[in-house]
Amino acid sequence: MTAASTTLTSEPATLGAPVTEVRRTPLTTAAAWMPAQLARDRRWIYPLDSADIAELDATLALARAGGVTPDTVTRGTFPLPRLAPRLIAMRKELENGYGAALVKGLPVDRWSEADAMLVYAGLGVQFGELTAQNAAGRLLDHVRSTGRDWDTDPTVRGYQTTAALPFHCDKADIVGLMCLRHAKSGGASCITSSVSIYNAVLARRPDLVEALYAPLYVDLRGEEPEGMKPYYLQPLYGYHNGRLYGRLASKYVESAQRFPEVPRLAEKAIEATAYVESLAQSNEFRFDMVFERGDVQLLNNHVVVHSRRAYEDYPEPERWRHLVRMLVFTDTYRDVPAYVQHVNDVVRWWRAHPKAGA
Numbered sequence: 001m002t003a004a005s006t007t008l009t010s011e012p013a014t015l016g017a018p019v020t021e022v023r024r025t026p027l028t029t030a031a032a033w034m035p036a037q038l039a040r041d042r043r044w045i046y047p048l049d050s051a052d053i054a055e056l057d058a059t060l061a062l063a064r065a066g067g068v069t070p071d072t073v074t075r076g077t078f079p080l081p082r083l084a085p086r087l088i089a090m091r092k093e094l095e096n097g098y099g100a101a102l103v104k105g106l107p108v109d110r111w112s113e114a115d116a117m118l119v120y121a122g123l124g125v126q127f128g129e130l131t132a133q134n135a136a137g138r139l140l141d142h143v144r145s146t147g148r149d150w151d152t153d154p155t156v157r158g159y160q161t162t163a164a165l166p167f168h169c170d171k172a173d174i175v176g177l178m179c180l181r182h183a184k185s186g187g188a189s190c191i192t193s194s195v196s197i198y199n200a201v202l203a204r205r206p207d208l209v210e211a212l213y214a215p216l217y218v219d220l221r222g223e224e225p226e227g228m229k230p231y232y233l234q235p236l237y238g239y240h241n242g243r244l245y246g247r248l249a250s251k252y253v254e255s256a257q258r259f260p261e262v263p264r265l266a267e268k269a270i271e272a273t274a275y276v277e278s279l280a281q282s283n284e285f286r287f288d289m290v291f292e293r294g295d296v297q298l299l300n301n302h303v304v305v306h307s308r309r310a311y312e313d314y315p316e317p318e319r320w321r322h323l324v325r326m327l328v329f330t331d332t333y334r335d336v337p338a339y340v341q342h343v344n345d346v347v348r349w350w351r352a353h354p355k356a357g358a
Contacts, residue, residue: 020238020245020337022213024206026199027244030097031303033193035287037098044098046086048105055082056106060119070121070130070140078122087126090298094127094174095332099300100191106294108180117324120178120296127298128330131172132347135223137354143177143323164310167192167280168249169301171347172327176298179291183321184314188288189297190307192280194246197305198237200279201272211272212237215339217262219255225349231256232342236276240337245302247340250277280305291323302333302340 026032038044048056059078068077080087090101103123108116117140124130133141167190169175177189201208215233224230238245250273256262279285288309291297299306313320329344336344 020213020235020240022209023239023244024202024209026202027195029195031099031193031300032195032199033098034196035283035285038100038287044093044100045102045104046090048103052083052086053105053107055080056119056122059122060111060115063118063122064115068118070117073118073121073125075125078125080122080126084126087123091127091330094298094300095330099193099195099303101298102289103296103298104292104294106178106296108178108294113180116178116180120176120324120326123296124176124326124328127174128328131327131329131344132350132354133171133325133327135350135355137351139326139351141325143325144320165308166248166251167277167305167307168251169194169247169305170325170327171343172301173330173333174298174328175301175306176296176326176328177291178324178326179293179295180322180324181293181319182291183312184319185312186309187321188290188309190281190286190288190309191299192285192287192305193303194237194248194280194305195244195303196285197276197279198244198246200285201275205275208268208272208275211266211268212276214266214269214272216253216265216269216273217256217259218249219252219258220346221252221255223350223355225346225353228346231259231262232339232346234339234343236272238337238339241335243302245337245340246305248273248276248280248305280307 059080063073063078066077090103093099093101106116106119111119121130121140130139132138198212201212213235215235217231218234220228220230220232222230234247234249236246236248238247253265253273257265289297327347
C-alpha cells in the first residue's frame with residue numbers, strides 16, 4: 001500500500017480529475033492494429049506444449065506442498081524457468097505490441113478448479129502485482145451469472161449477468177480471463193484497439209477530440225472506499241509522457257447519473273462516447289474470439305477495450321459458463337496520469353481493507 005492509497009479522500013483534486021496533454025496527431029505503434037492483422041499474425045497466440053505443461057505440473061505440486069495459495073503466490077514460490085522466455089515475450093507484446101496475448105492449452109479438464117486457479121495466479125505474478133477486483137479484496141474473481149439484474153440492483157456488475165457487455169476497460173494495467181467452461185451458446189469475447197479508434201477520431205471527427213479528454217463521472221456501484229464519494233472522474237482518453245490511455249466505461253458513466261449531485265452529461269460527451277463505441281463495435285475495428293477450455297486471454301487495459309456478447313447457459317448449474325478474471329499492475333506503468341493513479345489507489349484500498357460480504 002502506498003501512502004496515497006491509505007488516505008483516499010473525496011475532495012475534487014483526488015477524484016482523479018484528468019490533467020493530461022491533448023495529442024492531436026495519430027499514433028503509429030503496434031497497438032494501433034486492425035482485426036485483419038490479428039487474424040493473420042499469430043505472434044500474440046502462445047500454445048503450450050507438453051514440456052510447458054510438465055513444468056506447470058511440477059511447479060504446481062511444489063507450490064501445493066508449500067501451502068502456497070493464489071493470495072500468497074509469488075515468482076519465487078511459483079518459478080517457471082522454462083516458460084520464462086515466453087512469458088517475457090508475452091509481457092513485451094502486452095506492453096509494447098498489440099496489447100493482447102492468448103495462452104492456449106492449460107489442462108483445466110484434469111486439474112481441480114483450485115489447482116487451475118493457483119496455476120493461473122502463478123502465471124499472473126510473472127507479469128506483476130495481482131490486485132483486488134472488488135470491495136471484497138479478491139485477487140481472482142469468478143465471471144459467471146449470479147441471477148441478479150443490473151437494471152434493478154445498483155450493486156450488480158455486468159460480469160455477474162449473462163447479458164452482453166459494452167466495450168470497457170478494467171481497473172489495472174492487465175486484465176486476464178481464464179476459461180474453465182464455455183457457454184452453451186454465445187459469449188464471444190470482442191476486443192478493439194483503443195489506439196486505432198483514437199486515430200480514427202482524429203481523422204474522421206476532429207471536432208470530438210476535446211471531448212475525449214473531458215472528465216466523466218464513473219459509478220463505483222457501491223464499492224467505494226470508506227469516506228469516499230461513490231464515483232470518480234476519468235476521461236475517455238488521456239495522453240501522458242508519450243503514452244495514450246483509453247478508459248471506456250459508458251455503462252458506469254450512465255449509472256453515475258443516478259446521483260443528483262453529479263452534473264448531467266454534456267451533449268458533446270454523449271456524442272463522443274457514442275462515436276467511440278460505434279467504432280469499437282464495428283466490423284472495421286472489432287476482433288472476435290470464442291474461448292476454449294484452458295484458454296487465458298491477457299489484455300492491456302490502456303490500449304485495448306473489450307466486451308462480451310450475450311450468452312445462454314446449459315440448464316445444469318455445474319455446466320454454466322465460468323471464467324476467472326485477474327487484474328495485474330506492471331512495473332512499466334508506474335508513471336501514469338493522475339486519474340489512472342487514483343483508480344489504482346482505489347483497488348489497492350480494496351485489497352488492504354476487504355469488505356465482508358461484498
